[in-house]
Structures are given as structure tokens and as C-alpha cells.
Amino acid sequence: FSGKTALTDDLLDELEDRLLEADLGVDTVMEIRDHLQNDLRAKKASGPDEVIAAMAEVIERILTPGVPPKEIGADLDGRPHVVLFVGVNGSGKTTTIGKLAHAYRSAGKKVIVAAADTYRAAAVDQLVVWAERAGAECVRSHEGADAASVAWDALDAAIAREMDVLLVDTAGRLHTHRGLMGELEKIKRVLAGRLEGAPHETLLVLDATTGQNALVQGEEFSKSVDVTGLILTKLDGTARGGVIVPLARKLDIPVQMVGVGEDLESLMPFDAHEFTAALLK
């Protein structure tokens, strides 16, 4: 082993840089390197393929939380099954709802969406188009209406019409705006008040280009509305989204799905193995 240490160290340095450039962050990369060096010593391994395979193993382990990601279109907890979408401005919430509505429709479920972004210009119009494309119903109100009451109306309608799934869209917001986070908490309370157990999922939609701030986003949104899963969008770009490695572990939640484009079909279940391979490419 000692004769190959220099070679291994160079390779480890290179891999370290690659992981940093994929947004895993300093702490996570250092930890992976330490784990790896112990693993390699134990395996008495040092060839480049072995090193990369060992590193992939370490990362995949971090990305496999206690709760596995749920199958799209499968197991629904409630009647309706309520999913709340949250996240910062422009991360891809509205588009993702369109895609997920389509996925549930393709699985034969009756889907209704709530246009609870009553703030941003044409946010409702945008969701209405997606709902039409997906074959889902849409509950909406006028601009400036109270977001929580739109959510309540939608859940009420979903129950009355015996829908299988309700997807709730919310306005993008930065966690630094306490008032907006308060509004989100209210939306969640209102849903729970109308249907016990709702929302059954609260998904944080995260743009793959996001850097270390994703950790703060995850923490703050989780404090407000207890996030149950992550969605990573725009993975069809150049960014690798590596910040979900420390984030998924920090919150101990699964990455449910990934967005890989702007159209209805561009939503895939998260595959830790595939994702890790792309990180190390």
C-alpha cells in the first residue's frame, strides 16, 4: 500500500476538487475523504477504479436515508393525498406540480391542484396551463386573495369531489422573510385543520444550481413546515446538485424526484446510484 500512497493522494485530491465543484461543500468532502482513506486502508485498495468505486459507495450510503423515496403515482396516504410544495423563488415548484400531476394522471389517479400563489404576477395563469396539460382540476382565486384560504377551498373541493391527490402550489419565498414563512405555516395549519394528517407530504423544491445556501433553506423551511422530502430541479443543466448530499443527511429525508427539463414528462424518480456516478464523472 505504501508504494502507491502518492498516486492515491493525487487521485484523492482530484476527486476532492471534483466533489467541491459539484457543491458538496467543504465539511462533507473532508468527511468523505476521511471515510475513504479508512475504507481503502481496510481494503488494502489503491487503484483508481477501486478508489472511485469506494468513494461512490460512501456517497451513496449518505444518500440512502431511513425512509426510501416513494414511488411516483403509488401508495397514497390520505383521501385525498395532499402534497404541499415549498421553496425559494424560481426553484421550479409550479412546473414540478404540472409534471407530478401528469405522472399521477398517467397512473390513473384523479388530481386537483391548488393555485395558492396569490402573489406573483400570472402565477395562477401559469398553473392553470399546467393543470390543463396534465388533465388535472384547478382551484384558484383572484390575485391578492389569502393563500391559506385558497388552500382550504382546494382541499374542501378535493374531499367533496373524492379526488385522489391534491397538489398545493405556494409562492416562492426566501426564508429570510419571517412574514412569508409565517404565511407558509398558516397554509399548513389550515390544511391540517381541514383534513387530519394533511399535508401528507411537504416537498422542498430545490434548484440544482444552488450552492451552500440550500442547507440554510432546508433548515429554515423545515423549522417552519417540517419538510418530508426534496425535489431537485434543473438537473438537465451543468450544475450537479451535490449540496443535496449534506442536505438529505442533515434533514434525514429522501430526495423524492428530480426535474430534468421543462416539459410534462421531465420528472424522474431519484436514483442515488445514477446521481453519484454523475457527481464523480
Added chain:
Amino acid sequence: ALTARLSTVLDRLRGRGVLSEENVTEALRDVRRALLEADVNVGVARSFIESVKEQALGSEVGKGVRPGQQMIGIIHSEMIRLLGGEGNSAEVDLSGSPPVILMLLGLQGSGKTTTAAKLAVHFRSGGRKIGLMGLDPYRPAAGEQLRRLAERIDVPVEVARESEDPVDAGVRILSELKAAGSEVILADTAGRQTVDEALMNELASLRQKLNPQETLLVLDAMTGQDAVTTASAFSGRLDCTGAILTKLDGDARGGAALSLRGVTGLPIRYVGIGEDLGALEVFHPDRMAGRILG
């Protein structure tokens, strides 16, 4: 914070007049970590550290100046210099013969449409007649979004029709806005990925037809390491003249600013600091430096 950490590390060097290689190297390890945590690109952080090291080594610590302070001073001024330096106004120069055209481009969701409307508000206060041009026929209700914003601020707007080619729309709307007397025209384009050949070609062709005075990259301040790849790709292909950093009302450290400067040299002209149409400021290198260094 970095400044506190550096003070602790370097103030152990009291009483010595010169910063040695060993203590500079140790301090710079802390700086590197802080930069990476602030989303500064790995390569950009590396060259930043190199130039700080060069300036710090052997530099005389002035009387009454602690080594920690000396180091922080070097780091701070080097960062300000890299971000655009003091003195020059970052603003767009609107003094050309009208209509002055400014084109906004960038990744999906970075804030282009909102920023176009903000710039309209900002420039109008200078007494100019503004026109807004929406060239996104792809995103559902994109045209409607720009229309609503334009109505709010009472600025003339024209948008691409459903399934109209953006380049044709650009040519069409340019002549319409010119005829309507617009002196400054803000062109909002569809978000796109730099790996999308067809859309990058579309943008290049649009730029050629509109011949804008300013081609501005709109980048989200929370962008991580990808800032370098994205900025180089847009800047390389589109020959950008400046950048706008958005969502600075968040708590992202904003290392993307240094990355983009370090790799493309693009001047950062404005920053978005909120969702409402008044939330736009001229870029200040010193404020950004303080934010990145934390």
C-alpha cells in the same frame, strides 16, 4: 466570522514586524474554507488565495497594526478590487442614440422577467421613455407575467405570440416599440440551459438581430460552483457586457459574484434585493466583499 478567526490565528504573531510564509499559509487555509463555504468557485478561490499570499508575504506590518488586521486589510481590498473596484459607476450608460436596447438572459428562474420590469422603473426615473419586450413564447403565461408587471408600472409592452419564433418576435416588436417612441428598450428572453445548443443559437441570433448596447447575464445570488460554467458559457457565446445578481435579500453569501468576475471579468451592474419592482440597487463592490467574507 472569517475576520474573527483570522484575528485569532494571526494575533499570535504579535511583536514580529513581518508576516512569514508559515503563518500566512496557515491563515490562508481559513480563508480558503470561508470562500468555499461562501460558494466561491474552487479555481477562483485558489487564484484569489495566491494573489493574497503574494501581497501578504514579507509585507511590513505597520506600527500599531496587528498582523491579523494587516491580513484582513489585504484580503478585503483584494476582494473589492476583483469585484469591480471603487470609483467607476457600475450603471449602464444610456447616452447612446435611441433606442438603447438592453437584452437580459440567463438560466431558468434567475429573475429576468422581474428584473426587466425593475430596470424599467429605474431608468424611467431618469425621464426616458421605456419599452418592454417579452421574448419568451415557451414558458406558460410568460407573456402574461411581463404584461401584468408592465401594466403595474404603466410602461408600454409587447410580447411574443404563442409559438412565434423569438427572433421574429424580436424584430417585429423592436419596430413596434421604435414607432411608439421608446428610447430605452428592455428585452426579456426565455430562461435556458447553456448545454441546449438550439436555444443558445437562438439567443446568439437574437442578439445579432437586436444589436443591443448591453447584453446582461441575470444570475441568482445563491448559485454555487456552477456560476463559473454558466457565466463562461453565456459570456463566451453571447459576448455579454454585464451581469445582474438577484435575490440578494436572501442570506446566500454570494460567492458567485467573485466567481463570475474572476472567470469572465463581466462588470456586475445591479443587484435585485426583493420581489417588488422598486427592489433594485446599483452594485457596490465593497458591500458585496463584506457579505462574501462574512
